[in-house]
Every structure is written in structure tokens, then in C-alpha cells.
Amino acid sequence: MLLCLEYCRLIFSCLRVMLHLVLRPLWIGRLRLALTLLGLPRTVCTAGVRPAISCSKSHSFATSQTVISTSWCNLYGTMPSSAAPHTKSRCPQYPGSKVERFPVPDDKVNWSQNWPQYNPVSHTDPAVLKMPEWADPDIGSFHPQFNAVDGCVDRTSFEGSYKIENGMPLNPLGRTGVTGRGLLGRWGPNHAADPIVTRWKVDAKGAKMNHAVSKRPILQFVSIKRKDCGEWAIPGGMVDAGEQVSLTLQREFSEEALNSLDAPATERAKTHERITKLFKSSGFQVFKGYVDDPRNTDNAWMETVAVNFHDESGNSVSELPLQAGDDAGQVKWVDVDSSFPLYASHSHFLEVVAKERKAHW
Numbered sequence: 213m214l215l216c217l218e219y220c221r222l223i224f225s226c227l228r229v230m231l232h233l234v235l236r237p238l239w240i241g242r243l244r245l246a247l248t249l250l251g252l253p254r255t256v257c258t259a260g261v262r263p264a265i266s267c268s269k270s271h272s273f274a275t276s277q278t279v280i281s282t283s284w285c286n287l288y289g290t291m292p293s294s295a296a297p298h299t300k301s302r303c304p305q306y307p308g309s310k311v312e313r314f315p316v317p318d319d320k321v322n323w324s325q326n327w328p329q330y331n332p333v334s335h336t337d338p339a340v341l342k343m344p345e346w347a348d349p350d351i352g353s354f355h356p357q358f359n360a361v362d363g364c365v366d367r368t369s370f371e372g373s374y375k376i377e378n379g380m381p382l383n384p385l386g387r388t389g390v391t392g393r394g395l396l397g398r399w400g401p402n403h404a405a406d407p408i409v410t411r412w413k414v415d416a417k418g419a420k421m422n423h424a425v426s427k428r429p430i431l432q433f434v435s436i437k438r439k440d441c442g443e444w445a446i447p448g449g450m451v452d453a454g455e456q457v458s459l460t461l462q463r464e465f466s467e468e469a470l471n472s473l474d475a476p477a478t479e480r481a482k483t484h485e486r487i488t489k490l491f492k493s494s495g496f497q498v499f500k501g502y503v504d505d506p507r508n509t510d511n512a513w514m515e516t517v518a519v520n521f522h523d524e525s526g527n528s529v530s531e532l533p534l535q536a537g538d539d540a541g542q543v544k545w546v547d548v549d550s551s552f553p554l555y556a557s558h559s560h561f562l563e564v565v566a567k568e569r570k571a572h573w
């Protein structure tokens with residue numbers, strides 16, 4: 213059975229590469245969407261699902277009486293940019309491992325600070341070293357073109373040109389205490405996309421509802437429950453090789469929203485049509501740049517583009533039959549509100565959206 217799956221995966225990978233070469237990337241998305249619409253479990257044949265954000269919880273350690281959570285890695289919190297540079301990228305324990313980062317104090321993060329004592333730990337996860345489709349080979353025999361679009365892989369950074377040292381790219385924000393790639397597939401920037409789909413909250417008569425305190429209208433956004441850790445998040449994902457970001461945004465949203473629907477094929481086709489239409493609108497770019505992520509290393513880091521697609525009239529995706537407010541559901545409409553517990557950078561994205569749309573926050 214396992215062998216069969218591997219075989220299937222191999223054939224599918226080859227097919228996709230061939231298609232990439234022959235057809236424009238757009239068609240890959242159509243194919244994948246078609247598979248999704250047909251209800252085919254595309255995860256079986258593709259190289260694994262990689263979330264755009266890491267699930268690592270705040271690192272806790274138990275003492276005899278209490279459980280103390282280190283604030284350094286807190287999942288929920290305010291945007292750290294105002295304080296120290298990339299704090300989650302320096303969280304003591306590297307996610308999914310027992311690897312302890314070499315501690316980097318705030319004043320030694322910047323590479324321009326001379327620090328001969330710096331002795332980072334080398335770590336690349338075994339899953340990455342197995343070279344799945346989404347991962348690069350190890351540096352040595354592999355000489356990618358950094359700061360450029362390298363074949364199908366976009367190795368440019370939103371943060372400008374990054375430095376290369378001993379053949380390896382350097383994190384543009386500075387030291388992290390770990391070298392190698394950790395859980396990330398690409399050397400240098402690893403690009404993700406976060407679609408933020410919103411509608412206005414309305415009452416039974418369809419009138420906008422205002423928040424009791426702020427008196428501002430309330431936005432709702434589509435949130436998914438992460439399968440790996442059960443946390444609510446924006447349905448983002450990694451940009452595939454050769455894929456346009458605009459397509460990643462739609463694909464990630466479609467996969468999450470559609471797969472959750474227990475709807476007949478005709479219903480799904482209609483939903484797909486609506487989603488396509490909404491994502492064809494230009495959207496509002498909320499954020500583009502480096503993400504302070506616990507998976508970041510000195511040589512590999514997360515970057516994302518977050519775009520808000522808003523259904524102003526309420527007659528497009530607003531009608532998606534997501535189980536609003538139902539905790540059993542994997543996808544739901546959630547009120548945009550500063551108190552909703554969300555991954556810190558996602559919370560910041562929603563704040564930007566709320567301000568832009570003059571909504572309650």
C-alpha cells in the first residue's frame with residue numbers, strides 16, 4: 213500500500229513537472245481545483261501539506277507547582293516589530309525537534325555586530341533532507357541562483373537583496389541561533405500567501421451590525437481550524453514552484469473552503485465560480501515581507517503576501533454555507549475583533565484590514 217502511494221506520488225510529480233513545462237502555471241491550478249472539485253484527495257498524491265505558519269505553541273516548562281510559559285515564543289501576542297527584532301525566530305527550542313538554538317541577545321541579532329563567539333547549531337529536519345518536491349537539495353553540489361527567480365523557484369526577497377556567505381544565504385533580519393534549513397524547504401526565502409476573505413456581519417434583515425462598544429460595523433473573515441494543532445488561522449499556504457501568488461491565494465482558500473463543504477457537485481461548481489470571481493478582483497494588499505516565524509533559521513526564512521478579498525455586497529462568497537460559530541466545523545466565519553486568539557502576525561493582518569475598511573477592531 214505504501215509502495216503504491218509512493219508510486220502514485222512519483223507519477224503525479226512527474227506529471228506535474230511535465231505540465232509545468234508544457235502549460236502555463238495557471239492550468240496547474242485549474243487541474244488541482246478540478247481534482248478538488250471532483251472530491252479527489254489530492255493530498256495523497258502530492259508532496260505533503262505544508263502550513264504557511266508553524267504550529268509551535270509557546271514553549272512551556274513545568275516546575276513542581278506551576279507551568280510557566282516563556283514569553284519569548286508566545287503564539288498569541290502583539291506584533292513584536294516595535295520591540296526586539298524577530299523574537300519567534302529565536303525561540304529557544306526549534307519546533308518539531310529537541311534542538312536548542314544558540315541564544316542570541318537583542319543587540320547581537322544584526323549581522324553587522326561583530327560577534328566571534330557566535331556558535332549556532334546546525335539543523336535541517338530529516339523530512340527536508342529526504343528531498344520532497346518542495347525542498348531544495350543540500351548546499352554543496354547544489355548551486356541555486358540567489359536573489360533571482362531561479363527556474364521555477366522565486367528566490368528573491370521582499371526585504372531586498374540578501375547576503376550570501378560560504379554559498380549560503382543570510383537571514384535579512386539577522387542571527388537566529390540555528391544554521392541549515394530546519395523545517396523549511398528552500399534556502400533563503402520561503403514564500404507563502406495568506407488570503408483574508410471578509411464580509412460584513414448582517415442581521416436577519418441583511419442590515420450591517422455595529423459593535424456595541426466601538427459602534428463600528430463588524431467584519432467577518434473565513435478562518436480554518438488547523439488539522440495539525442487545532443488552532444484557528446487564516447487559510448494560507450506555501451507558494452508552489454512556478455506558481456503565481458495570486459493563484460496560491462485562491463488555491464489555498466478554495467481547498468480549505470471547498471473541501472469542508474458537504475455539498476453536491478453542482479453546488480461546488482457554483483461556489484468555485486464565485487471564489488474565482490472574487491479572487492479576480494484586485495484585493496487589498498495587507499502585508500508583504502518577512503515573517504517572524506519559529507521555523508526561521510540563519511539560512512532559511514518565511515516571507516508572505518497577505519491579501520484581503522472583501523465581499524462588499526454580500527452576495528458572493530458571503531453566502532458560502534460555512535458553519536458560522538459552530539466549533540465542530542473546520543471552516544467558519546469569525547468576527548474580526550482584537551480579542552480573537554490568533555497567531556500574532558495574522559492578528560496584525562486583521563487589524564490592518566479592519567482599519568482599512570473602517571470596521572470594528
Ligand SMILES: *[C@@H]1O[C@H](CO)[C@@H](O)[C@H](O)[C@H]1NC(C)=O
Nearest residue numbers: 297322323324325384385386
Ligand atoms: C543592521 O545594522 C546596519 C548598520 O547599522 C543597518 O544598516 C541595518 O539596517 C541593520 N539591519 C537590520 C535588519 O536591522
